[in-house]
Amino acid sequence: MIATIIGVGLIGGSLALSLKEKGIANWIIGVDFNEANLKRAQELKIIDEASDIEDAMNRSQLIILAIPVDAMLKALPSILDKINKTHVIMDVGSTKQQILQLVSGHPHRGRFVAAHPMAGTEYSGPDAAIPNLFAQKTMVLCDVKNSDEDAVELIETVVDQLNMRIVYMNAEEHDLHTAYVSHISHITSFALALTVLKKEKEQGRIFELASGGFESTVRLAKSSPDMWVPIFKHNRHNVLDVLEEHIKQLEQMKQLLQDEDYDTFYKLIQKSNKIRKILK
Amino acid sequence: MIATIIGVGLIGGSLALSLKEKGIANWIIGVDFNEANLKRAQELKIIDEASDIEDAMNRSQLIILAIPVDAMLKALPSILDKINKTHVIMDVGSTKQQILQLVSGHPHRGRFVAAHPMAGTEYSGPDAAIPNLFAQKTMVLCDVKNSDEDAVELIETVVDQLNMRIVYMNAEEHDLHTAYVSHISHITSFALALTVLKKEKEQGRIFELASGGFESTVRLAKSSPDMWVPIFKHNRHNVLDVLEEHIKQLEQMKQLLQDEDYDTFYKLIQKSNKIRKILK
Numbered sequence: 001m002i003a004t005i006i007g008v009g010l011i012g013g014s015l016a017l018s019l020k021e022k023g024i025a026n027w028i029i030g031v032d033f034n035e036a037n038l039k040r041a042q043e044l045k046i047i048d049e050a051s052d053i054e055d056a057m058n059r060s061q062l063i064i065l066a067i068p069v070d071a072m073l074k075a076l077p078s079i080l081d082k083i084n085k086t087h088v089i090m091d092v093g094s095t096k097q098q099i100l101q102l103v104s105g106h107p108h109r110g111r112f113v114a115a116h117p118m119a120g121t122e123y124s125g126p127d128a129a130i131p132n133l134f135a136q137k138t139m140v141l142c143d144v145k146n147s148d149e150d151a152v153e154l155i156e157t158v159v160d161q162l163n164m165r166i167v168y169m170n171a172e173e174h175d176l177h178t179a180y181v182s183h184i185s186h187i188t189s190f191a192l193a194l195t196v197l198k199k200e201k202e203q204g205r206i207f208e209l210a211s212g213g214f215e216s217t218v219r220l221a222k223s224s225p226d227m228w229v230p231i232f233k234h235n236r237h238n239v240l241d242v243l244e245e246h247i248k249q250l251e252q253m254k255q256l257l258q259d260e261d262y263d264t265f266y267k268l269i270q271k272s273n274k275i276r277k278i279l280k
Numbered sequence: 281m282i283a284t285i286i287g288v289g290l291i292g293g294s295l296a297l298s299l300k301e302k303g304i305a306n307w308i309i310g311v312d313f314n315e316a317n318l319k320r321a322q323e324l325k326i327i328d329e330a331s332d333i334e335d336a337m338n339r340s341q342l343i344i345l346a347i348p349v350d351a352m353l354k355a356l357p358s359i360l361d362k363i364n365k366t367h368v369i370m371d372v373g374s375t376k377q378q379i380l381q382l383v384s385g386h387p388h389r390g391r392f393v394a395a396h397p398m399a400g401t402e403y404s405g406p407d408a409a410i411p412n413l414f415a416q417k418t419m420v421l422c423d424v425k426n427s428d429e430d431a432v433e434l435i436e437t438v439v440d441q442l443n444m445r446i447v448y449m450n451a452e453e454h455d456l457h458t459a460y461v462s463h464i465s466h467i468t469s470f471a472l473a474l475t476v477l478k479k480e481k482e483q484g485r486i487f488e489l490a491s492g493g494f495e496s497t498v499r500l501a502k503s504s505p506d507m508w509v510p511i512f513k514h515n516r517h518n519v520l521d522v523l524e525e526h527i528k529q530l531e532q533m534k535q536l537l538q539d540e541d542y543d544t545f546y547k548l549i550q551k552s553n554k555i556r557k558i559l560k
């Protein structure tokens with residue numbers, strides 16, 4: 001199978017590597033508006049050739065959109081305009097409601113399968129692409145009832161071959177859940193980095209003591225605003241809800257510290273320890 | 281050298297393993313009020329024998345206090361009462377001002393070296409003890425000017441042999457810096473766990489989508505309240521300051537999202553990306 005990857009960054013590039021390695025595709029065409037990234041992806045042998053979108057679509061069966069979610073809103077309708085019944089389009093975006101609303105009435109909507117691999121790193125661009133990013137991870141497929149059966153089957157086969165676990169959800173559930181287990185983690189990391197960087201201006205030695213715990217909570221703050229601002233924009237309502245709840249929890253802790261109510265603080269931490277049942 | 285470890289949990293137990301492995305101590309006596317932990321540490325061969333504090337002190341040159349910082353406030357003065365010039369006492373506590381104020385006038389203050397290894401995990405107890413926890417990490421030594429020269433020299437030699445980097449600070453600086461690069465990370469993790477666990481009650485499937493980013497920001501929420509409540513209590517003033525600043529940053533992000541001011545949001549994330557220069 002010939003596959004086209006539109007957007008050869010961390011996710012698109014890593015997918016390209018896996019599609020080739022697992023023998024799912026024998027030829028990968030890369031498309032990217034960023035000429036430097038496209039060239040770099042070729043140098044790194046992430047893609048077999050670079051081309052434009054028309055040529056790539058003429059020759060591929062599977063087209064994967066791996067671009068920021070705002071760019072997706074512009075790209076997907078025009079791609080759906082041009083395809084035929086042999087094409088299957090998949091995205092890998094972190095939000096789903098807006099994009100699925102946008103194309104809901106499109107005559108070729110059935111050829112599109114909305115997907116979101118729950119995998120990534122805090123780095124971006126083709127140099128960040130790595131093999132095996134997706135193995136043992138979860139792929140969410142959204143609103144598959146609105147996709148053609150053969151299109152869903154192809155994507156399910158690909159996801160299986162990537163050694164991923166499939167979870168089916170509707171777009172609404174997806175956007176709510178990712179706000180809680182992904183988007184808020186990024187917000188807190190960005191805010192923590194800002195908090196500490198601000199203090200560093202007065203206290204230059206502050207990072208001498210940074211260790212694994214700090215690094216763990218703040219590493220997501222290296223993530224690209226090009227990817228994340230559109231996600232927060234698309235999922236604004238859910239992100240605001242969880243952010244409000246998170247600030248409430250922090251305010252409660254602050255109040256307990258101010259009141260020196262350490263017994264209640266102790267009980268709160270015990271309650272938060274229940275996260276042990278979730279994490280490995 | 282015979283060394284006594286008081287508190288055979290994650291830090292004390294890991295230190296015991298390293299002291300033996302590096303040949304710094306050839307015999308380790310373990311002391312712990314928790315009989316089960318003491319027995320377990322013996323089973324795991326973390327310590328060579330279990331004993332009581334008087335017997336252990338009579339036979340050891342180096343005594344390491346690895347107990348929660350509130351227990352330290354009770355234990356250290358009575359230990360200093362009993363020691364002589366051949367003893368060196370070191371602690372590994374996460375806060376320093378209170379403990380050093382408490383013993384500042386003690387006639388044996390000079391035998392005590394206040395230390396804080398910037399290393400740990402979210403687990404606790406002797407089963408959490410691991411070899412090489414300290415290699416390549418930072419050991420903070422506080423207010424060494426108030427310790428006897430030979431006591432500091434012994435500890436410096438031990439820390440060198442553990443392959444650790446030494447940073448010297450006064451207690452005030454130490455407590456300020458750890459609030460920013462360690463204590464706040466734990467607060468945000470506890471609060472994030474509470475936020476998400478609360479939502480899980482309505483949305484049982486929420487954790488199906490949890491991936492590496494979420495795990496990274498929330499793993500510290502597995503940490504023990506027995507260790508952490510006393511730290512927040514001792515460092516209340518600094519922790520409240522940084523918590524207030526962190527809530528301010530989150531409120532600002534919330535406001536920008538509410539106002540749909542994505543340009544300013546973008547610039548904030550770019551600013552937080554500067555954490556890249558700090559983290560590897």
